[in-house]
Amino acid sequence: MRSSLLYLVLLAAPVAATAAENPLSAAQARGxxxxxxxxxxxHGVEATGNSPNAKALPFRALAGRYVxxxxxxxxxxxxxxxxxNMPQINVHADDVQDIVAYINSLESPADPR
Incomplete structure (x- = not known):
């Protein structure tokens, strides 16, 4: 139990560190x-950087590509x-909604031109 809590705290730390720069909704933060x-x-799951697997699209490339x-x-x-080549992942339907919310948060605002 204690190690699970520590794991969740460590996962949340990067979200808290970037929250001041780019605040995420609760669903986006969970995603x-x-x-x-x-x-x-x-996959590259951050707003910048490449994917560890060159064949896997970074999440920012998915942002805005789909409804x-x-x-x-x-x-x-x-x-x-x-x-x-992607393995089956074990996530709940609510988790998928949160991941979609996060992916869509990576979409760049439209070019104001």
């Missing part, structure tokens, strides 16, 4: 923590059956 714990071994409901359905399908 970031989940992505950091489940997806970051292959949120379509992305949610796609990630839910991946959670159930896997995708190409």
């Amino acid at each position: 970031h923590a989940l992505a950091a714990g489940v997806c970051a071994t292959c 949120p409901l379509t992305l949610q359905r796609h990630l839910a399908e991946i959670a159930e059956t896997g995708h190409s």
Whole structure:
């Protein structure tokens, strides 16, 4: 129990550190923590940087590419059956919603030109 709590605190620390720069909603913060714990071994889950696996898109490349409901359905399908070289992931439907909220928070604002 104690080690689980420490693990959650360590996962949340980067979110707290960046909150002043780019405040996240509660769902986005949960999505970031989940992505950091489940997806970051292959995908770049931050606003900058590359993916550890060159074949895995960074999350910022997914931001704005899908309508949120379509992305949610796609990630839910991946959670159930896997995708190409991607392993099956064990996340709840609510977790998928939070991950989608985080991914969409990475979308750059439209160019004001």
